Amino acid sequence: MIEIIVSVLLLAGAAFMVLAAIGILRLPDLPTRMHASTKAAAMGAMFTMGGVAFYFGDSVVLARAFAIVVFILITSPIAAHVIGRAGYFTGTALWDGTVKDELRDNYDPDTHTLGSGYEGSPERVAPPPGPDSSKD
Amino acid sequence: MIPVVINIVYFMLSLALLFAFIRLTRGPSLPDRVVALELIASIVVGYVGVHAIDTGVPSLLDVAIVIALTAFLAAIGFARFLERGGQKND
Numbered sequence: 001m002i003e004i005i006v007s008v009l010l011l012a013g014a015a016f017m018v019l020a021a022i023g024i025l026r027l028p029d030l031p032t033r034m035h036a037s038t039k040a041a042a043m044g045a046m047f048t049m050g051g052v053a054f055y056f057g058d059s060v061v062l063a064r065a066f067a068i069v070v071f072i073l074i075t076s077p078i079a080a081h082v083i084g085r086a087g088y089f090t091g092t093a094l095w096d097g098t099v100k101d102e103l104r105d106n107y108d109p110d111t112h113t114l115g116s117g118y119e120g121s122p123e124r125v126a127p128p129p130g131p132d133s134s135k136d
Numbered sequence: 137m138i139p140v141v142i143n144i145v146y147f148m149l150s151l152a153l154l155f156a157f158i159r160l161t162r163g164p165s166l167p168d169r170v171v172a173l174e175l176i177a178s179i180v181v182g183y184v185g186v187h188a189i190d191t192g193v194p195s196l197l198d199v200a201i202v203i204a205l206t207a208f209l210a211a212i213g214f215a216r217f218l219e220r221g222g223q224k225n226d
Contacts, residue, residue: 003137003138006138006141006189007137007141010141010142010145010186010189011141011144011145011148013145013182013185014144014145014148014149014152014182015148017148017149017152017178017179017182018149018151018152018155020152020175020178021151021152021153021154021155021156021175021179022155024155024156024159024171024172024175025156025158025159030165030167030168030171033159033168033171034171037171037172037174037175037178038171041174041178041179042178044178044179044182045178045181045182045185045204048181048182048185048186049185051185052185052188052189052194052197055189056189056194058194060194061194061197064194064198064201065185065197067201068181068197068201068204071201071205072178072204075204075208076178078208078212079174079207079208079211079212079215082211082212082215083170083171083174083211083214083215083218084167085215085219086167086214086215086216086218086219087165087167087168087218089218089219090165090166090167090218090219092165092168093165
């Protein structure tokens with residue numbers, strides 16, 4: 001029974017890793033490649049660590065595998081966010097079929113500032129009323 | 137059953153490593169290469185886990201922890217380098 005669980009977990013982890021690698025090889029630009037590699041590779045490593053924990057069946061090994069899973073779960077999104085941000089700010093070309101790029105109008109690459117898009121427009125959101133205006 | 141599965145998993149992980157390496161060498165920009173490096177580190181973490189099962193040495197999991205930690209620090213460092221002083225439109 002344990003053998004079957006370990007085999008399924010290891011094969012699932014390896015399958016996710018291969019999917020991530022195919023994604024990073026085939027997808028057209030930086031954000032889509034990151035989208036494929038970060039999540040699928042983290043999932044694959046987590047499945048593999050689950051297989052390791054089941055195979056050894058020891059509390060020490062379980063704690064270590066759990067620590068690795070938590071660490072990957074915390075650091076993988078942070079690293080993806082930081083690399084994606086740096087890639088966009090250094091002017092990496094997006095795919096031709098990109099539908100929406102909301103940063104393009106609001107980001108100024110020369111001054112490295114990011115606006116909200118509502119500066120000086122009539123749709124500008126009014127500031128919230130002060131604490132005195134609600135008195136009867 | 138386990139040894140056969142481990143051989144299959146080794147083959148699949150080697151395939152994934154090959155694909156990530158192709159992207160690492162071809163990748164048109166530096167952020168692409170950094171993403172490929174991060175994927176390679178994740179694959180190696182999986183490799184070390186499978187090797188721990190293969191050899192029956194659970195201490196190898198410490199190696200996996202260190203590899204994950206250094207991969208994260210490398211990604212953060214590359215991103216800082218790119219944002220501060222990297223070449224534009226490389």
